[in-house]
Amino acid sequence: MSGATLAVGDLRSAIAAHSQRVSSGGKKASAALTWVLKVSPPGSRQRGLPDDAGLIYDEDSLQLLAFSPLHSKRALLVTDELLNRASTGSPIRVRYDLSLPELYICEPSVLRLFGQSFDFDTLQKHLIPHLLKQELQLETIFCHSIKCRIEQLSPFPVLLAYARTCDARRRRRVPQAERQTNSQLYVLTARDPRGYQAVLRDVLERWTFPLAPDSHALEAQEYLKYRGRGVYQSSSVSAGVGGSIGPLAAIEGDASVGDSTEIRESLVGRCCSIGNNCSIVGSLLLAGVTVEDGAVIHDSLIASKCVIKKNARLNRGCLLAPGVVVGEGVTLPPLTRCCLPSAPAMQRLRQQQSDACVEAAAASKKGEDASKTVSLGQDGKGVVFPNPGGGMSPADFEAVSLGASVLPRIRLPLPKFDAEDDDTQSRASDACTALSDFDLASATTSQEQHEDMTFSTEIAAMCMEALEQPQQQQHKILEMKSFRLACNKTDADISELVLLTMLQQLALRATRSKEGWTAYAESHRCRPLLASFLEPSKDALSFFLLWGQTVAFCSKAEIVYTDVEGEEVRAPNPFEGARGFCEVAELLHAADLFDVESSLPRWAKAARTAVSTANGSSSAAASAAESLAAQSLGRLPSPSAVLPFLETPRMQAFLAWLEEEVEEDSD
Missing domain, CATH: 2.160.10.10 (Hexapeptide repeat proteins)
Structure with a gap:
């Protein structure tokens, strides 16, 4: 690789595939090199002008058939000669979503080729085009595409904007034996400022x-x-x-x-x-x-x-x-x-x-x-x-200057599906109509739900890793905050997911007592992890969302989550129902995960008011509290479903005791 290339990760799978090709080559053309390519959408900040190129390769053998820079072109041609180079019956793939880092797995024959021609300066500009143009191909080039840890940082409104993966998050989805070969790789060649x-x-x-x-x-x-x-x-x-x-x-x-x-x-x-x-x-x-x-x-x-x-x-x-x-x-x-x-x-x-x-x-x-x-x-x-x-x-x-985007320099036009487009001649074009407002709203809602589900899954996975490895907690907190920025979410969104993960682990792994919850919270550093995403104000939205998440947790009969090994875990919820919610509130107070004394009575009062009154209180502060409480109840079937959890005698007594504690502290 070049001196301007930064690569961090595991390349053993690419090296093993290259070695397999070399050993099984036989009398066929020898595998000269394997080019490590990176999946990178056109709008990614990691993509440069040299990456404005199209690649065509055999889908079965991964042999590179054509490499065409598109800097001065508006199309990539696929000829019959190119199709004949592919294996019999094997499909070909045309890719425009790959960036081209200067990272290669080479055979000694590459050095011999450079020694035979003084015109060769770099592999990408000279050697690779030279080998692809040979009629009798004695040396072949293969591709190994990877999905890197960061895939998209462009203004495109697609899921790739937050599909960035960290190596630890991805490792949880595969068995332990496969982790070494499937680890994610970061690679980028800095060719310009x-x-x-x-x-x-x-x-x-x-x-x-x-x-x-x-x-x-x-x-x-x-x-x-x-x-x-x-x-x-x-x-x-x-x-x-x-x-x-x-x-x-x-x-x-x-x-x-x-x-x-x-x-x-x-x-x-x-x-x-x-x-x-x-x-x-x-x-x-x-x-x-x-x-x-x-x-x-x-x-x-x-x-x-x-x-x-x-x-x-x-x-x-x-x-x-x-x-x-x-x-x-x-x-x-x-x-x-x-x-x-x-x-x-x-x-x-x-x-x-x-x-x-x-x-x-x-x-x-x-x-x-x-x-x-x-x-x-x-x-x-x-x-x-x-x-x-x-x-x-x-x-x-x-x-190529700092602060610029390469997107305006991409000349390859995106496909248009317009019935009036002169360049599109299709019998079915007359049947193509624009989406109605209803269909568009439905598609947008479905996409948002899928995005929220993906966000929840990734945050829960990172939280599990932070609980399993408390010594790496600061790294996980930074990963979650970076992921939050990429997904356009808030710390409040993370805090309720972190609390849900903690409640699941406390319910299944900690002893069902104040001492057991306190010991688990201290050994796994639950309080500093949760505090990283909480606002200091005691009646802030973060605290209200925490209680809404707790009620939603206690309203379910089953606990379902994915462990660090990627296995789905299902278990009965020992804290289901109104009595379970009261017990969880008492245990949270004992474990001191967050400020239960001030936040629970305020949230309970605002939740009752939000359910019982439609117009809200005349006070502006009360109205704001009610709206926050109503938002915290979004995971329940209806806002009124919270009332049974708040009206049990045990909960009433606990709330009264908390209010007395707050008054004594203020005095």
Whole structure:
């Protein structure tokens, strides 16, 4: 693999498949290499311009038949010659949802092929197209596609937006013997600044775990400590007062951050100095960068030893080479690239300009005139590199810059199912009609229900793992929060699912006593796990939802869940009914999982009012409490179904005792 490729995971299944092909090749064409491909939708932030390509392969043998970059095309042609290459009777697959990391499993013959031709530079650009064009194929290429831990981060409204899988969550669904071969893999090749920004975000979101800032240190650096909200910070960092660090930030050792400074979704390297009232968003600052007071840096890459002086502003896509100084008050427009006059890239550019023809010289002069309009200031140091460089079009240049999206550069049109489309000629087209409002609403509701079910399943699985491995609980909490963001959910949504999982485990695995529940909660760190998703306010929605979830749990006769091994567990519910709900409330109070004393009486009062009155109370606060209580009862057949759980003598006495306890504490 290339030096720009980050791969974390288990490749033994791919290597075993490659070895099997090599050993069973016989007199047929030998397997030269296996290309590890990654399932990645077109809108994924991990997808780059080189990934705008179509691949065709034999579905049975996985032999690659065609590889066609679509950067300048609007279609992928499948010819008869291509079909004849497939195995007899074997279907072929045409894929456009694969990204192309530079990760290959190669035979020694690949080195021989590179030695025979000096025109070969890379496998993807030169060797693979060369082998596919050979009429007599003596060396063949095979594919091994993987579904990575993070699959979709695009605005597409599809389930892939939250189908991101972590290795621990997926391992629970397969038997122990199969875990080694089915573990998920993270792989990404950063070919441009945008790719490095994607890698940074994936690392901060822990998709590359166990390769994380708090578990791996490079170049003898100290480990970064996790501070919450996706923030990793060295213990030697000097942080100012009134600042905001995070979410998603890493600050390495011996760095200093001034007062009232905002840093999020960014990396601050070693020995960096950040002044007061600065804003750094979506950027990478390498070692030794100095940012003075009032500077603003958005979606930029700043190399080592650069200086950003007071009140300077770097807009999206800026890239500074080592040693560049941006003067005081200077604003760099988007996509500006700067370097020192002695930089090798600048020297090569000047050499190319001196050897070019008259037309090229005129064009370069025009580029120089345009670059002179951008100044680094009187106290600045460096020159503006003409954009774009390397024969790249302005649109492509923008697509590879930080903060950009590759989606506008995808030229392959999506299929249209429109009866009036001239390009579509089908006898059945007249029967194609638009969905009615009813059908559309029904489809939307069904999709939302499926999304909610998937979200519940994944959160419950992560909670089970957190309970089974309390020492890894902080990692699981961060995974759940990242998953919540991807699914557009809230901490309240997670809190009720976490409580449900805890109730299931307490009911089946803990001794049915106050001491038993307390011991289980302490040994499995239930309270800190649940508290990570609760709001501090005692009458907040999180607490109301917890009691609604508890009532729903006690209203069911059977407990059904999936254990960490992926097996479904069914057992009778020992706390079914109104008496069981009261007992659960008492045990929760004893185990001190959350604030039962204040939240239960308030929720019970609001729930009764919400059921008995249709218009609500005249008080605005009471009306808000009733609406929250009504929302917490959504899992019951009807809101009135909660009344039997609240009107038992034992529950009435318990509520009265809790109210007395609260009054005594307030006195």
